Amino acid sequence: MLGGESDERYGKMDWNNLGFHVIPTDYMYIMKSNADGTFSDGAIIPFGTFQINPNSSVLNYGQGLFEGMKAYRREDGGVQIFRPEQNALRMQMGADRLLMPSPSVHQYVDAVKQVIRANIRWVPPYGKGSLYVRPLLFGSGSVLGISPAPQCTFLIYTNPLSNFYQGTSTSLSLLVDEKLPRAFPGGTGGIKNISNYSPVFQVVKEAKAKGFSDVLFLDAVEHKYVEEVSSCNAFIVKDNVILTPPATGTILPGVTRNSIIQLARDLGYQAEECKFSVDELLEADEVFCTGTAVGISAVGRATYKEKRVDFKTGEDTLTQKLYDLITGIQKGVVEDTKGWVVNIQ
Known part of the structure; x- marks a missing residue:
């Protein structure tokens, strides 16, 4: 996605008419659970499709969660987010209910910061909207019977949005x-x-x-x-x-x-x-x-x-x-x- 296509799309952005639809940005974050249920080795990678096994628990049994946050551009040009630790705690609560391991609060917030910084140019100018941040946690490991996945994936992508509701x-x-x-x-x-x-x-x-x-x-x-x-x-x-x-x-x-x-x-x-x-x-x-x-x-x-x-x-x-x-x-x-x-x- 990076390079000509992404730069061309960015160059055509009309920040005054963002709307509320899919606008791919440059990068996403991905991290997978280890055998002991912990997470490590997360990385920023170019935004795009990725492979998932047809036997994955999320595809067969809907074992998955999502969160939603927004990053805002301030008048001074800086960027900030709102209470990300609360989203991390809510994801942990949901993960417990669906028998999934989940990132720690620190890992979650750090990953959110990383993916926003990687896509910082996509945060709309002050007053024009926000950069929507979508963390996902899902059972990516293979299963056959009705059971939780042996491995889970934590993924974050972003999307600029207008101030749709006023x-x-x-x-x-x-x-x-x-x-x-x-x-x-x-x-x-x-x-x-x-x-x-x-x-x-x-x-x-x-x-x-x-x-x-x-x-x-x-x-x-x-x-x-x-x-x-x-x-x-x-x-x-x-x-x-x-x-x-x-x-x-x-x-x-x-x-x-x-x-x-x-x-x-x-x-x-x-x-x-x-x-x-x-x-x-x-x-x-x-x-x-x-x-x-x-x-x-x-x-x-x-x-x-x-x-x-x-x-x-x-x-x-x-x-x-x-x-x-x-x-x-x-x-x-x-x-x-x-x-x-x-x-x-």
Whole structure:
């Protein structure tokens, strides 16, 4: 990939119109587990395809995890990332659930730094977007029966993205699905298992065909408690109270989610992890979603059983205040008093 083709593609980059699609960068990082379950000898290599055995556990049984982070360009030209150690810890939690060895927190963060530095020219200019960082951990070793792989691969690649979601300047329209649960008790909804996402492709596609932005899923037992949107956590705001469903096995413990809870409390709000029903959602003042891809994004309306409810959006909202605060920290324009930011250069 390096050389003429990569340089030509880079030279044609329109940083003002990045969008949200695949843009290969120069390098990726790869590291494989040893027989004793440890990882070593990771390396930066040119981005491109690589070989994997047809008997690999990831291809046959979906033994795999992914993470997502963003690197931001500051106004001074430097580059920083946000709470990478939390992603490392979440990958370890998921690896334990799927019986995979995982890199240490130090190995994970060091690998992320290496791959960003190797692709530093692909970090968009300040205010134009971010460099999305996608770590993967998967069973690459060969198996035949239903069992964990004897070897796992840790891989990281990057992709520049636009600021696709902009707080309250563009709001989401959600369809509340009353039939298909996203996650089940005892399942893998609480980890970033690669097989969590394809089962919702169809219902999300159908919702988008009807003009909705995404789908909000309810619990699998009583079908009345709010859980998650297809790829992000959900929050409601009512007066001085902010609620988000508890991460008790079917809810992904999002890094942005955790950060927003802390920041909201710092602002004097009562931010809690608590079950709430779809009826409570429809009575909320504000609704917003959080995640690496969406950041923090306002929900303008939700539809449940043909009933549409509009929520407050705009500059004078808590959603916008939290958006400005967290993105300001991530981009280096608001002071980081919590030690969340890690400088790359």
